[in-house]
Amino acid sequence: MYRLILFIGVLLTSFTLSAQTEQEKIREDIAQRQAQYQTALDRLIENGVEKMDAGDFEGANVIFKDVLKNAQVVPTEMTFYFGKNSFYLEKYEQSIDWLNKYIQLKGTQGRYFEEATDLLNKSNAAVRLMRQQEAKATEAILAADYDIDCGPTGMVICPVCQGRGVIITKTSFGQNYRECPYSDEHGLLTCEEYNLLLKGKLEKKINN
Structure with missing residues (x-):
């Protein structure tokens, strides 16, 4: 009986050691794979740099x-x-995003803090300049010397008197009415007059 118990104990110990050895092998294999992955990743980054x-x-x-x-x-x-x-690809907004992440993560102690800060400032300046240029381009298009199609009637409501034919102003004595210097009596402009008005070239009516 004693020998049987001893045999079972040895057998269980053997199984336990075998299981532990197998687990250690699995852990070692995982660690080795992770190390290989990290080495390959580091080398890939180095190639990019x-x-x-x-x-x-x-x-x-x-x-x-x-x-x-x-x-x-x-x-x-x-x-x-x-x-x-x-930044060097002129993808300035993308540059700002990633450089900010680096500074947030590493702070002033980061190895590339000064260079990151310099590039970040340059990227921000480039974005501001691009937006200014876009605004100027939009303004130039809006101010360009285009003629607007007024539709089949060829008549447009005068934007000065808003189609009333008269301009109403408030004074200390009440409201003052005067004839619109641009439209006809119905507050309308011809298409030609409308386009001249938009360009600031429509002359006022002589009788006004």
Whole structure:
């Protein structure tokens, strides 16, 4: 009986050790795979940085986007690299987004803090300039010397008197009425008159 119990004990111990060994192998395998993955990821990022430093920003962009697509967790330095490369690709809003992330994560102690801050300021300035240029372009289009089609009637309600034929102003003695210097008695303009008015070229009526 004693031998049977001893045999069972040895057998259970053997199973336990075998199970522990198997678990350790699994853990070692996982750790090895993670290390290999991290090594490959680091090398891929290094390749991207090398291309960026060499001025191949498009090539670096392809690599960095591949890293972002496949990385389980994005390395902090990657936020700087992608933000920096985006700046040189003139993708300023994208650059601002990623450089801000880097500064938020690493703070003033970050290895690339000064460069990130400089690029961030330049990106913000570039965005402001682009918006100013867009506003000027829009203004130029609106102010261009175009003739507006007034429709089949060829008549338009005068924007000065708003179709009343008279201009009403308030005075200390009440309301003052005077004939519209541009429209006819019905408060209308011809299409030609309307376009001249928009351009500031319509002359006032002589009798006004």
